[in-house]
Amino acid sequence: MRLATYNANSIRVRLPSVLDWLAANQPDVLGIQETKVDDPEFPADAFRDAGWHVEFHGQKARNGVALVSKSAPDELVKGLALDGEDDRRLIAARYGDLWVVNTYVPNGTQVGSDKFEYKLRWFDALRSFFESRFSPDQPVVWMGDVNVAPTPDDVFDSEKHLGGIGHHPAEFEALAKVVGWGWTDLFRKFHQGPGHYTFWEFVIRGSVSKNLGWRIDHIYGTRPVAERCVDCRIDKAPRLQERPSDHTYVVADVEGF
C-alpha cells in the first residue's frame, strides 16, 4: 500500500502535474489539501478519466480536501464537527481494513489572533474525532498539512521562528496531544535531523535552493501501520523550482492492506 499527501494550493492550477505524478508514482491513496474549489467545480472527470477514484470536500477560494485512490472507498466521512461550522478541512475514507484521514489544519494566521485560537481548538476537535471513531490498535493513517513544525529540526532557523505562527509552544502542545492518541510520525521513523522540508518560504527569492523550509506535511500511522511501514520519503513537486509556493509530496510505503 502506497500512501501520499500533497498540498495543491488550487487543484485546478496543479491538475496537470498532479495527474502526471499519479501516473508516475501509482499511489493507492493520495490526500490533497487546499483544493480551493467548490464541489460542483471540482475536476472530478479528469481524475476518473485517468482511472482514479476521487472524493472531495471543498469550498470556494480556500481550504478544501480530496482523496484520490485506486479502489473505491468502502466508507466516507467529511468534515470535523466544531462550533457547528461547515468544516471543509477533513475527509476520511476506509479502504478495506485501512482508514485514511486527510486533513488541512488551519494555518492560524497570527499568534494570539482568533484564527490562532481556532487552530488550537481544531486540533482538540481532531483528537476527539480520533478518540470517538478509532482505536490506536486498528490500522489508521492520518496525513496532511498540519501547519506546525513541531521540533527545531522541522524548520530552518528555529530560533528565529520560535514563538511565531507554525512554531509556537501552544501549537507544539496541541499537536502533541493529537499525536499522543497513538500516532507515529512515519517520516521520522526513517529520517532524523534538520533539513528535511516539505514547504519553502514563498516570499524569499531562492528559498528552495537555500533550503529555507518547513516540514509541515506529515503522514502518521497507528502502531499496526507504523510496524509495516517500510519507507517514507519527501518527493519534491515537479514545478517546485519554478513555483516556490508549491508544497511537495510525502510518500509512505506500507506492506499489506
Place this chain on the structure above:
DNA sequence: ATGGTGGCACCGCCA
C-alpha cells in the same frame, strides 16, 4: 535587505 510571491476573490485576503 523587516523585503519579497501566488491563487482567488473582487477592488483585499490568505497562505
